[in-house]
Amino acid sequence: MTGLETTDAWWRAANYLSAGQIYLMDNPLLRQPLAPEHVKPRLLGHWGTTPGLNFIHAHLNRLIRERDLEMLTITGPGHGGPAPVANAWLEGSYTERYPDVDWSERGMQRLFRQFSFPGGIPSHAAPETPGSMHEGGELGYSLSHAHGAAFDNPELTVACVIGDGEAETGALAASWQSVKFVNPDRDGAVLPILHLNGWKIAGPTVLGRMHDQDLQSWFGAMGYAPLFVSGDDPARMHEAMAAALDEAADRLAEIRKNVPLEPQWPLIILRSPKGWTGPQSVGGEPVEGTFRSHQVPLKGVREDPDRLRQLEAWMKSYRPDELFDEGAPNTMLRAGIPATDRRMTASAVAEGRRTRPLDLPETGAHEVDVSSPGSSVASATGQLGGWLREVFRDNPGRFRLFGPDETESNKLDAVFDETDRRATGEVHEADENVSADGRVLEVLSEHLCQGWMEGYTLSGRHGLFTSYEAFIHIVDSMFNQHAKWLRTTRRIDWRPEVPSFTYLLTSHVWRQDHNGFSHQDPGFLDVVSQKPGDMIGIYLPPDANTLLAVAAQSLGSTDRINVIVAGKQPEPQWFDAEAASAHLARGAGPLPGHDDADPDVVLACAGDVPTMEAAAAAQLIRAHSDLRVRVVNVLDLMALQSPDRHGHGLSDADFTATFGVDCPVVFAFHGYPGLIHRLTYRRPNHDNFHVHGFQEEGTTTTPFDMTVMNGLDRYHLALAADRWTGGHARSLGKLCEDALQRHETHVQETGEDLPEIRDWRWAA
Structure with missing residues (x-):
């Protein structure tokens, strides 16, 4: 025949x-x-x-x-x-x-x-x-x-x-x-x-x-x-x-x-x-x-x-x-x-049977020395870029970086010491870091980046997808389909575990003051949080050392979708390397230097800018009132869910020990406030949670004015702490209201933030 x-x-x-x-x-x-x-x-x-x-x-x-x-x-x-x-x-x-x-x-x-x-x-x-x-x-x-x-x-x-x-x-x-x-x-x-x-x-x-x-x-x-x-x-x-x-x-x-x-x-x-x-x-x-x-x-x-x-x-x-x-x-x-x-x-490729774990380098050379909390300033993604350079070095042929034309913008340009952007045709003399052999794939289509990395990870290799936070919504539906695929494969015994899909979202809502309202949207977290808890991770590292710890854990994981939201601007550093690892293992806990015993109010925070504003608010409260205040940082957002909903969830006993039994919790959150209420609605003391987050207010303005417009700034947080504890700290209230008025006048006259905002540093 x-x-x-x-x-x-x-x-x-x-x-x-x-x-x-x-x-x-x-x-x-x-x-x-x-x-x-x-x-x-x-x-x-x-x-x-x-x-x-x-x-x-x-x-x-x-x-x-x-x-x-x-x-x-x-x-x-x-x-x-x-x-x-x-x-x-x-x-x-x-x-x-x-x-x-x-x-x-x-x-x-x-x-x-x-x-x-x-x-x-x-x-x-x-x-x-x-x-x-x-x-x-x-x-x-x-x-x-x-x-x-x-x-x-x-x-x-x-x-x-x-x-x-x-x-x-x-x-x-x-x-x-x-x-x-x-x-x-x-x-x-x-x-x-x-x-x-x-x-x-x-x-x-x-x-x-x-x-x-x-x-x-x-x-x-x-x-x-x-x-x-x-x-x-x-x-x-x-x-x-x-x-x-x-x-x-x-x-x-x-x-x-x-x-x-x-x-x-x-x-x-x-x-x-x-x-x-x-x-x-x-x-x-x-x-x-x-x-x-x-x-x-x-x-x-x-x-x-x-x-x-x-x-x-x-x-x-x-x-x-x-x-x-x-x-x-x-x-x-x-x-x-x-x-x-x-x-x-x-096909062994189609079924991911050729998966090999990444050889992940130690993060030590890229960690920030934090002699005292809040004293150091660094760019979190800048530190991450140096570590990713070593990931490229140690994993030829099985690690790639996917994203729009943002690698340098997002302070990850250290990777170009090890590899280039992939050329898309003839290389010109004016091109920088472009070659046919480059392993950084940049194209102005989030659909392509998502699809390429899905195919790359499902066939057993590893990658990182970086994007401006507002525009990751373009692939909401692709994320949904990939999550459904991974969830189904977990129930099929002959399907091997494959590398996780990890997003790094930066140039985020609180640092898009220069690009304006169209670039201001943290809602991808709401989309991701709808998925079953055992297959997603949502991380909001407040500084460089926590970002390094999260990135190493995420790139070493399998059969998950990890979403990391981190800033690229120089910001205060709170956790030394050892404390960062311990904080990630727990998911949520007191910010170093901010753990008042038996607090009258808890200032909770999730995200780099919210953490800085919560710390500044605590500093104001301590200086201008008798209130005892604890600042709690949430690194792993899923720690807020009960353990029966997510494996990372704090036990009720740990949740109560962290957030208090019946004291007010003023929560400064990176995203939309409703998400925190949804994650904590079954938790003790939930009725005392008062969440400040993005209220769909934005424009082209100054960085601090973005927080003021949405009530996430230190002054609104301090006013809320006073209000929910009875409103007795009158001098604190007047100070905050006067500061907000001065801020508004100064921003409109000069186009920049007040000196005490620009030059603020944490002082214990």
Whole structure:
């Protein structure tokens, strides 16, 4: 049998198995006349894209066998879930993971029944699917995931199937630029396969209606050399697809061999009918090649005998008796399976089975000497940058920094002593820290940074995503999808732990006075905090040493999402290195030098600017009243939750010992106040928590005026402490009110903060 005959047999088998997953719960080999009770009561799934996905997989297998390629596939049309499941079962990798779904009639019946069925598997290329690292439930991320997996994997080829509906999303449209960041010397190759079947759920697609010459021009300008495969006749399409894949593989081999400055990467554009090989018409209306095949092309099968017979005829058109022996793939199909370690549905890269922990250097050389709390001044991210330089040095090929054009802005430029920015083309004489070998990936698309790092970490490597705090919201939905993936993989025993995804958010809300209201938003913390506590960490280090401790812990963790919010401006330093580690282990506790016993009021704080303002407020209170005050810093925000909600949560006894039994707690918080109330609502003394945070007040102004506008400044905090303890410290109240008036006048007249604010230092 020829290679293409084997490919066609595989395609028919995968199509049969895919249709069976959507429709059948019994009688998998159709050995009995199809009866209503053999059909699922609820028909769920998506047929329209599935035969095209099976066609592609069958042809990629032929290429892998003939060229001994290491390849994984990313299935962008996620609702085509029947296809990767069918191919995993045919390749035997499904049975390796799920022994009860074996190569037998009973195993096939279980394969069919479980799909989109209570207690079964989802309809996407979900974590439950062997060889999958991309679900595709939300469209747009496939091509960025593919490139993330290819970075630093020079032997790997990633075949990325992109649906024409998905191609309309902003994230995918930006992802075509990813090819400019690939270095063939050290990275793998991505082979995009743009599958144009012309329709979304109910309407036509943009790219599906474009002419070939326009697609040629568009993709050619972006660095691709398109290869077109188009038609509906299976025999001719097999020949055309095989020729296109062979040419694409030859081009990739040539690029890897000669490494041109700006290569033209192969791209296959496959035009095939939506719902190909399915029912041509149903009830007098055309189905194959139209939007009507998008989901379930034959509905009402249990109730309508004619449609039941049509389903039976459709499934028998794949000639299952030629493909399966007692439910197992026959010898002809088994000949189409790649070598065990080459099967895409058992990819070690896609499943993260090549994960190695980072070699993390000691932080000592970058720690700030804190002889007394508040006496030293340093940039937290500036100190972190020096340590990250050593992380790059000690981990070639498995650590990268992802972010918009902000590495220097965020004071992390020390990394350029060890590596460069990745060049995106010709390097000019005026460029600084730019080379083809750079491991800092900067692009002005948060979607790309997020997608690249997801692909990079899910395939077993490590990274850090830095962003301005306000604009991380651009990837809220991508964060959600990644969190859902990680949570699901934790329940799958054959999925290994993979490196955590760590964000560093700086240029934050309280230091965006110069850029104004559009840059002022700390709400990503609210989004992240909604996720299950055992998989997220939210950290607000108040100084450099706590940031170093948090960064080392986060980059050494697995199967988590860590969010670190830290400032880049020079600020007071509170914790020496030993105290910083102890503070991180506890999560929350007194600020050094601020632990009055039996306090009348607790000033709590989370974040660098809130910590400085809380300390300044405590200094005012002690100098101008008889109130005993304790300042409590919250480093790990999840320490506020009860232990049954988050593993980092303080016990109720420790919470009470820290925040008091019934005394007022004035909480200076980096973000929106409601988040603190939500995290602490089940805690003792919650009714006495009074939270000051971002109130959606902002503009272009001075740094201190930003805090005043939102009631987070030292004077408002001191006034609140007085108010909630009875309002007896009249001299304190007058001092604060006078200071606020002087501040307003001074800022409007001079455009800068008062000298006592600019030059403030903590004094015990």
